[in-house]
Each structure stands twice: as structure tokens, then as C-alpha cells.
């Protein structure tokens with residue numbers, strides 16, 4: 775225990791009134807009333823609200839790219855085709871047939887640099903999925919997600935890659951759905967990277 779920590783404990787023992795009168799400080803060097811004024815207010819995000827994008831200045835490489843999916847369901851209102859995954863509209867969505875697994879492949883048409891991915895799930899989300907990048911001969915895993923249990927509600931997954939992923943195609947292997955009677959549904963896939971050189 776260092777001197778400051780010891781001083782803090784002595785302050786606590788002496789009581790808040792004595793603390794304020796004497797001007798004791800905690801380990802941060804702030805008086806109690808100063809520290810209280812600096813505590814940020816945590817506002818819970820609404821379900822499905824996109825988080826603040828930490829990758830400002832990047833381009834959504836998936837926007838209007840070629841998308842190939844393993845299946846599509848259009849039986850219920852709101853369900854739509856694969857193009858809804860990359861139309862830039864967070865209200866239009868793709869839905870698979872009502873079974874797992876399924877997959878989505880985004881083809882950029884040429885090698886691009888990918889730094890992050892955001893997946894905008896409808897309630898029919900995946901509790902397990904993997905992302906793979908195409909190499910010349912095979913697929914290289916670049917990210918995996920697994921939760922033993924997820925709530926059947928919209929969510930946004932943001933994946934930031936530790937190293938740039940250079941690839942012409944990205945594949946999303948949707949392995950297990952949140953409800954076995956559902957398939958998978960996403961409002962949008964954003965694949966973020968530097969703007970490609972023409």
C-alpha cells in the first residue's frame with residue numbers, strides 16, 4: 775500500500791466531513807466533490823442502435839457490392855433478397871430460409887483492404903458465425919463469434935481487425951441461429967476500409 779492509498783484509507787476512517795474539511799484527496803488527486811462532477815453519465819444504447827463508429831474516414835466497401843447467399847426467404851413482410859444486405863438502408867433486410875447453417879459471400883471484384891466489419895442483425899441473429907477472407911487457393915479465417923446464448927433481438931456487431939485484411943472476397947459462415955426454428959436475417963453488412971485507388 776503506497777502513501778496515497780494509506781492516506782485515502784485514513785480519510786475514509788476519519789469520515790466524509792473531516793475529509794472535506796481537511797481537503798483530503800483520493801488516489802486521483804481529486805477532492806470527492808470534484809470527482810463526482812467528472813463521472814460521465816452512461817446512457818444505455820437502445821437495442822439495435824449502431825454504436826459510434828470508431829473507424830471514421832473509412833469507406834463502406836460492401837455498399838452495392840456483389841453478394842451471393844446460400845438461400846433467401848420472402849414469405850413474411852420485411853424479408854428480402856441479398857441485395858438488401860448492401861443497399862445502405864438500415865430498414866431493408868435479407869432473410870435466409872429457416873434453418874442453419876447459411877452463408878453470405880461479398881465479392882469486391884478486386885483486392886481491397888478491410889479494417890472493420892459491422893453486422894446489423896435483425897432478431898434472427900447468429901449465436902455462432904465465422905468470417906473468412908479469400909486467398910488465391912482457399913479461405914483464411916479472420917474472425918469468429920460464439921455465444922452459448924443470445925437474446926432474440928436486433929444487435930450490431932462491430933469487428934475491428936488487428937491487422938489489415940487484403941482480399942477480393944469476404945465470406946460470412948452463419949453456423950447457429952438464436953432460435954432453431956428461424957433462419958438468419960440482417961439489415962446490413964458494412965465492410966470498412968480505405969477508399970480503393972481507382
Ligand SMILES: [Ca+2]
Pocket residue numbers: 858859860861862863864865866867961962
Ligand atoms: Ca439494408
